[in-house]
Amino acid sequence: MSKHKRMRSPPLEEAKTQTAVLVIPTYNEAENIGLMMDHLFSKTFKNIKAKKVNKNNWQMKVLVVDGNSPDGTGKVVKQKAKKYKDIYLYTETSKDGIGAAYLKGFKYAINKLKADFVFEFDGDFQHPPESIPIMLKAVEDGCDYVIGSRKIEGGSNPEGWGFKRVFFSEVGGFTARFILFFPFKNFFKVTDPTTGLKVTRVKGFLDKLDMDYHNLYSKSFGYKLELLFNTLKLKPKFKEIPLKFQVRTAGESKIQTQTAKDIFRVAVLLRWHDDFTQKFLKFGTVGFIGYLVNATLLSFISKKWGIEWLSWLLSTEAAIISNFTLNNLWTFKSDEIKGLKIIGKFLQFNFTSMGALLIQTIMGTIGVYLTSPEYRQLLLPFIIVFIVLPYNWFMYNKVIWKKKSGK
Numbered sequence: 001m002s003k004h005k006r007m008r009s010p011p012l013e014e015a016k017t018q019t020a021v022l023v024i025p026t027y028n029e030a031e032n033i034g035l036m037m038d039h040l041f042s043k044t045f046k047n048i049k050a051k052k053v054n055k056n057n058w059q060m061k062v063l064v065v066d067g068n069s070p071d072g073t074g075k076v077v078k079q080k081a082k083k084y085k086d087i088y089l090y091t092e093t094s095k096d097g098i099g100a101a102y103l104k105g106f107k108y109a110i111n112k113l114k115a116d117f118v119f120e121f122d123g124d125f126q127h128p129p130e131s132i133p134i135m136l137k138a139v140e141d142g143c144d145y146v147i148g149s150r151k152i153e154g155g156s157n158p159e160g161w162g163f164k165r166v167f168f169s170e171v172g173g174f175t176a177r178f179i180l181f182f183p184f185k186n187f188f189k190v191t192d193p194t195t196g197l198k199v200t201r202v203k204g205f206l207d208k209l210d211m212d213y214h215n216l217y218s219k220s221f222g223y224k225l226e227l228l229f230n231t232l233k234l235k236p237k238f239k240e241i242p243l244k245f246q247v248r249t250a251g252e253s254k255i256q257t258q259t260a261k262d263i264f265r266v267a268v269l270l271r272w273h274d275d276f277t278q279k280f281l282k283f284g285t286v287g288f289i290g291y292l293v294n295a296t297l298l299s300f301i302s303k304k305w306g307i308e309w310l311s312w313l314l315s316t317e318a319a320i321i322s323n324f325t326l327n328n329l330w331t332f333k334s335d336e337i338k339g340l341k342i343i344g345k346f347l348q349f350n351f352t353s354m355g356a357l358l359i360q361t362i363m364g365t366i367g368v369y370l371t372s373p374e375y376r377q378l379l380l381p382f383i384i385v386f387i388v389l390p391y392n393w394f395m396y397n398k399v400i401w402k403k404k405s406g407k
């Protein structure tokens with residue numbers, strides 16, 4: 001018998017079958033939408049099926065959400081739906097804004113079309129259909145969220161855009177990025193927050209978002225920031241791919257003059273109402289109240305009893321009690337410590353507060369030693385803001401009011 005072992009070929013990686021739905025909102029796009037359907041079905045989707053770039057079996061569907069366009073966009077879509085079976089039309093009763101149109105479409109794509117992935121895609125040829133297989137490739141490589149960016153290498157704004165449009169796109173985009181994400185890592189990772197080309201995984205991401213468009217801060221252009229911000233909060237594996245944004249060749253622009261204001265308003269609202277911001281503001285307020293308690297009692301007790309060390313000890317402890325109580329009942333209400341546990345946690349809080357005191361004493365002493373005593377008052381706020389505050393924030397979140405796992 002032959003001693004040769006039978007050569008085993010490596011197991012073939014099974015090609016997954018998944019459904020991707022392109023949601024395309026339209027308002028008066030009769031001139032574009034028919035051409036777009038032809039392009040998608042006769043070129044783009046064929047290439048995806050041919051697996052030139054992709055490896056999965058992608059079931060591609062197109063859902064047009066039409067704002068009841070008077071120019072007959074809906075009719076064109078219906079005609080094309082006779083030719084290509086994977087076209088769906090959702091006709092809105094009125095033009096409710098692009099944000100509302102997208103959410104209606106997403107809901108439909110998830111519930112009715114059983115989408116695994118949903119694209120945000122414009123039907124006016126400004127988003128090149130050639131980006132679709134590239135985005136699906138990123139998905140195949142494990143991404144949950146893929147974003148087309150005009151601001152990374154290989155991406156660009158249309159050459160035909162005038163100074164004003166470029167200015168608004170650049171300054172508006174950067175301002176939105178700054179307001180939404182500074183100084184955290186997404187500030188550096190998300191280069192084009194107002195882009196409209198994206199694909200999102202449904203399971204664990206799109207199905208976790210509120211799909212009721214009435215709850216959007218903006219039903220028009222600003223929705224883009226809201227979807228982006230809320231999706232990123234779900235911590236997707238995401239990637240930007242270059243987007244060469246094309247100039248509009250047919251149909252009229254629906255970009256409104258108030259878009260810049262809308263974007264700014266939505267960015268501020270999102271950041272302000274974010275849990276993290278709210279917690280941090282409460283933490284700051286509680287810290288300030290603690291300082292007032294400390295200072296007031298220090299002066300009061302020292303005047304009354306004239307014992308220096310006792311005034312410092314009692315006033316500092318009073319500030320610690322105030323900080324612990326207010327943070328527990330207000331800042332970290334969602335992780336409130338109750339019952340007998342309070343005693344142990346309060347002792348731990350005293351301990352970490354002593355840590356802050358120690359850090360401040362050491363840094364202050366070193367600081368004065370390296371500079372001169374006249375800088376003492378200047379050093380104090382610096383030490384508080386850059387060292388004590390981050391230290392306390394860290395200790396409160398990771399030690400005292402540490403989130404229970406699974407929360």
Ligand SMILES: Nc1nc2c(ncn2[C@@H]2O[C@H](COP(=O)(O)OP(=O)(O)OP(=O)(O)O)[C@@H](O)[C@H]2O)c(=O)[nH]1
Pocket residue numbers: 025026027028029065066067068092095096097098101122123124126196221248252253254255
């Ligand atoms: N259903 C629906 N579609 C809309 C609405 N507003 C815009 N759209 C469509 O959404 C797509 C993107 O719109 P916008 O990015 O706001 O504006 P635009 O007309 O593409 O602007 P340009 O970049 O100048 O071409 C366009 O193809 C529009 O037809 C709306 O209120 N309802």
Ligand SMILES: [Mg+2]
Pocket residue numbers: 122124126248
């Ligand atoms: Mg457009």
